[in-house]
Amino acid sequence: MDAGSRDDFIIAIRSAFLKKGNKQRFSLIFLIILSLIFLALGRINFKPIDDVKIAIREIVYRSSFFVSIPENYLKKTYQTVQSHFVIYNDYFEIKAEIKKLKAQRNVDQFIVEENKRLKKIIDDYVAESDEVVAKIIIDKNSPFLRSLIVNKGSKNKIKLGMAVLDNNNLIGKVIEVNYLTSRILLLSDLNSKIPVIVEPGNFQSILSGTGKNDGILQYLKEDYLIEENSIIYTSGAGGLFKTGIPIGKIEINELNKEKKVDFFSNFSQLQFVKIKSFNKDMN
Amino acid sequence: MAEFSKITIVNKLLRYAPILLLFLSVLNEFDFNYLELKYFSFNFPFILIFYWSLKKVESLGYGLIFIAGLINDVVIGFPMGISSLVYLTICGFAAYFRDITLNPSLLKDWFFFLMTILVVNSMMYSSLVLIFSFNLNYNALIVNLIFTFLLYVVCANIFEVYQKLVFRKS
Numbered sequence: 252m253d254a255g256s257r258d259d260f261i262i263a264i265r266s267a268f269l270k271k272g273n274k275q276r277f278s279l280i281f282l283i284i285l286s287l288i289f290l291a292l293g294r295i296n297f298k299p300i301d302d303v304k305i306a307i308r309e310i311v312y313r314s315s316f317f318v319s320i321p322e323n324y325l326k327k328t329y330q331t332v333q334s335h336f337v338i339y340n341d342y343f344e345i346k347a348e349i350k351k352l353k354a355q356r357n358v359d360q361f362i363v364e365e366n367k368r369l370k371k372i373i374d375d376y377v378a379e380s381d382e383v384v385a386k387i388i389i390d391k392n393s394p395f396l397r398s399l400i401v402n403k404g405s406k407n408k409i410k411l412g413m414a415v416l417d418n419n420n421l422i423g424k425v426i427e428v429n430y431l432t433s434r435i436l437l438l439s440d441l442n443s444k445i446p447v448i449v450e451p452g453n454f455q456s457i458l459s460g461t462g463k464n465d466g467i468l469q470y471l472k473e474d475y476l477i478e479e480n481s482i483i484y485t486s487g488a489g490g491l492f493k494t495g496i497p498i499g500k501i502e503i504n505e506l507n508k509e510k511k512v513d514f515f516s517n518f519s520q521l522q523f524v525k526i527k528s529f530n531k532d533m534n
Numbered sequence: 535m536a537e538f539s540k541i542t543i544v545n546k547l548l549r550y551a552p553i554l555l556l557f558l559s560v561l562n563e564f565d566f567n568y569l570e571l572k573y574f575s576f577n578f579p580f581i582l583i584f585y586w587s588l589k590k591v592e593s594l595g596y597g598l599i600f601i602a603g604l605i606n607d608v609v610i611g612f613p614m615g616i617s618s619l620v621y622l623t624i625c626g627f628a629a630y631f632r633d634i635t636l637n638p639s640l641l642k643d644w645f646f647f648l649m650t651i652l653v654v655n656s657m658m659y660s661s662l663v664l665i666f667s668f669n670l671n672y673n674a675l676i677v678n679l680i681f682t683f684l685l686y687v688v689c690a691n692i693f694e695v696y697q698k699l700v701f702r703k704s
Contacts, residue, residue, distance in 0.1 A: 263633040268626050279629070282600045283622050289604075289615030294665065304614055311561070311608040318561040389609065396611045427611075434611060441669035462671030 305429050312400050312432045316388040330520065382416075382527040383407050388432070390521065397440035397460060399423075401524060404431045409526055414492050416525045417516040421445075421485060421496045425526065433526075437518050438498065439464055446488035447498060449481050458483060458498065458512060464519075466499065466512035479503045483512055493529040548700045552586045552593045552693075560606040560617075575674065576681035579606065580654075581689045583621050584647050587628035589697060599625060613666050620654045627653070640690060648683050655679055 268280045292300040385401035403409050405428050413425045415435045423443065427434035436443050439460040447458045449468070454475050456468040471477075481501040487494030499514040547554070559578045579602070586594045603618025610617070627650040635642065659675060662668040 259634070263630050266629070266633050268629070277597050277600075279596055279622055279626050282596050283619060283626070286600065286603065286615040286619035286622060290613060290619065290661075293614050300614070304608075307604060307614075308608050311605050315561045315609055318558060322562055398611050441671055462669075462674055 308427075308429050309431055312389060312429075315400075319389065382525045383409060385409075385433070385524055385526055387521055387524065390519070397437040397443075397462065397518070398426070399435045399437065399521065399524075401433050401435060401526070402431065403526065404429045404433050406430055409433050410528065412491055413526050413528045414496070416496070416527065417521055419497060420515040421492065421498050422514070422516050422518060422521070422524065424491070435524070438466055438514060439518060444469075445492070445498075446486045447483050448486040448494075449475075449477055449483055449501070451481065452477065455486055455488070461511075464514070465502075466514065468510060468512065477501055477510060491529075549593065551696070551700070552582060552590075553595065553598050556582050556594065556599070556602050557605070560602045560609060574681060575678045576685050577651075577678060578689075579617075579621065580624060580651055580682055581647075581686050582693075583624050584628050584650060584686070585643075585690055585693050587625045588632055588643060589693070590701060591625075591629065591632070593701075594625075596622065596625060612662070616658060616661065620658050623654050623657065624650055640687065643690065644683075644686055647686050651679060651682055 268278070268283075289300065293304070383403050385403040385407075387399050388402050389400035409425060409428050411425055411428055414421060415423045415425065421438065423435045423437040423440075424445075425433050426436040437460065438445060438458065439462070441460050441462040443458075443460040443466075445458045447456055447468070448454065449456060449471075452475065454471060454477065456471045458466050459469050460466050468477075468483075479501055483498040483500065485492040485494060485496040485498065497515055499512045502511050502513045503509070504511065556579060559582065583594065583599060599621045600618045603616075603621045604614060606612075606617040606621075607614045627646070631643075631646050655675065659670060663670060
């Protein structure tokens with residue numbers, strides 16, 4: 252690069268970043284430095300920045316909910332139309348399933364009671380806190396982060412790490428609590444790691460999200476024979492969740508024999524979720 | 535008189551449409567993810583910011599872009615400041631390209647846009663992974679990058695028409 256073109260380059264860079272443009276209140280470099288300061292202070296958990304973050308979150312989550320109304324309407328219409336195509340076949344499948352489940356229910360009730368008694372004997376029984384039903388206000392389904400925003404926060408006694416359930420299936424945990432809102436990290440997120448057991452076989456493993464709509468099992472020995480449709484439950488290790496919350500079932504890819512976890516809940520169809528914590532029963 | 539003020543308001547709204555669209559897109563993230571298309575996602579704010587910074591910089595204020603970045607971080611759940619940094623870097627690239635270009639053409643803009651998003655995405659994901667210990671799905675990132683690049687031409691043509699219609703008098 253000769254001196255002339257180097258000078259041109261420097262002049263163009265200076266003009267782009269340092270000069271305040273026409274009708275601009277701030278120069279680019281000033282705002283870039285401000286962003287870097289925000290990032291650095293956020294990284295070291297600087298208290299005033301945290302307070303600013305919480306305030307911005309409260310405003311943005313509410314605004315985003317209202318701004319998203321037209322798109323959510325479109326989304327709902329699309330899903331309704333789609334579900335109408337499969338409703339006839341589903342009806343017969345569901346009818347047969349109900350018949351089977353009714354027969355199984357009485358047996359299950361006995362097992363649940365027996366299980367409670369036995370767990371109390373070995374001091375492993377956990378009590379559930381009052382559950383809080385929360386409405387999902389933002390469901391962005393971003394390809395990078397799988398999280399939801401719900402309309403309950405510290406005002407409703409939501410705490411970090413609480414379990415989030417859809418019906419009785421685990422779908423994630425609370426990772427951010429504001430005064431009126433909270434963020435839930437879904438099990439399908441790459442950053443989600445949950446200790447689980449695979450039944451039948453009682454194999455212990457860690458369930459990790461894939462960033463898509465399914466999960467994978469990690470730290471599992473290769474010689475474990477895991478069958479298709481094996482059920483994944485929380486193992487209770489770490490004490491965050493109680494043992495035995497259903498999560499999903501194993502699906503084996505016929506081509507490459509890869510095992511994936513198909514979650515029982517469809518994360519893109521959630522409207523309301525239950526948030527609860529599990530503590531050791533002291534009685 | 536009332537008609538005159540109505541026209542003025544509509545005119546103003548049309549002139550501020552790019553920044554309004556930017557705020558709507560960061561608050562709403564309309565990326566058609568609900569269609570659950572396995573290999574489709576794109577970053578609309580990147581396209582919008584690059585195009586308008588290049589063609590009509592006064593239609594997007596840098597301060598407002600900074601705020602839009604903060605909002606995007608809150609909605610997505612990224613560390614606060616990272617999207618602002620990325621958006622402003624895109625503005626910087628666009629301003630530099632505007633300064634050095636004598637004969638603008640869509641093709642040149644398009645390939646400079648590719649270079650810009652490659653640089654800013656690398657910058658953003660390196661900091662997310664190395665500094666903030668995020669796990670990211672790299673296939674999703676590449677898909678997002680490719681579609682953002684491809685859709686630039688489509689959006690640029692739409693913006694071009696819009697620009698001619700709304701800003702032609704000025």
